[in-house]
Amino acid sequence: MGDTGIAWADKVWNPIVGCTPAGEGCRNCYAKRLHDQRHKAYHEGKRIPEQYRKPFETVQLLPERLDDPARWRKPQLVFVNSVSDLFHPDVKLDWLIRIFSVMARCERHTYVILTKRSTAMARLGCRWGTKRWRNVYLGVSICTQADADAAVPELRKLRDAGWKTVVSCEPLLESVDLGGFRPTWFVLGCESGANRRPCKLCWIEMLVTCNGYPKTFVKQLDLDGKCVTDPAKFPSNVRFRERLELLGLGVDVRGGEVK
Numbered sequence: 001m002g003d004t005g006i007a008w009a010d011k012v013w014n015p016i017v018g019c020t021p022a023g024e025g026c027r028n029c030y031a032k033r034l035h036d037q038r039h040k041a042y043h044e045g046k047r048i049p050e051q052y053r054k055p056f057e058t059v060q061l062l063p064e065r066l067d068d069p070a071r072w073r074k075p076q077l078v079f080v081n082s083v084s085d086l087f088h089p090d091v092k093l094d095w096l097i098r099i100f101s102v103m104a105r106c107e108r109h110t111y112v113i114l115t116k117r118s119t120a121m122a123r124l125g126c127r128w129g130t131k132r133w134r135n136v137y138l139g140v141s142i143c144t145q146a147d148a149d150a151a152v153p154e155l156r157k158l159r160d161a162g163w164k165t166v167v168s169c170e171p172l173l174e175s176v177d178l179g180g181f182r183p184t185w186f187v188l189g190c191e192s193g194a195n196r197r198p199c200k201l202c203w204i205e206m207l208v209t210c211n212g213y214p215k216t217f218v219k220q221l222d223l224d225g226k227c228v229t230d231p232a233k234f235p236s237n238v239r240f241r242e243r244l245e246l247l248g249l250g251v252d253v254r255g256g257e258v259k
């Protein structure tokens, strides 16, 4: 449960499902495509989990998943909400409190939250502070310059409040300038899947070099019109596969649990 093919994470944890678009990066949303197929199958009478009765656009809390991190004994790098957006306006404050309480309680894990709603995340992150969540990275998905212009001031607020920040430029859809903002960690990549849009290598190179080489993970590149995931095939100047540090409490430097 929770295992993932996402190269930079150990687990995904999806206590919330469902979302609506928040920019160009959402046009080919993988989560929507998958949910729509299953929603259709559910209404054709197939044996599909109950969450698919509702359309993707209905944001739902799945309370039975809240305790998943408590069941993972070994420290994990957890991607929170890979099929939704934790800061969607339909996510209730009570749900956020329950999810953040789990992250504070299951402190052996390290959590990465990525949102396209940076203003809502910064408001909450600055109000709650980092004290109970030193094992949490707060990140924003940035696909276009408009995304960057909106998100960077919010990321600066979070950084100034002590949060470790992530910028995920995937899918990167145009050349983006972060105005010198240096996140704790960078994820970069072209779009994948059907209908993917092109991503120039120079856009990736610019982001890495202009932002002073923060810890970086290049997930996939558009090379000769193909989406390439094998880092051995990446040009050496963008062959970065640096994973996030495990920040969870009770974790030794080798990532094992302290007895």
Ligand code: SF4
Pocket: 019, 020, 021, 022, 025, 026, 029, 030, 031, 032, 082, 083, 084, 085, 116
């Ligand atoms: S924010 Fe994420 S989950 Fe929501 S529609 Fe956009 S890509 Fe899909």
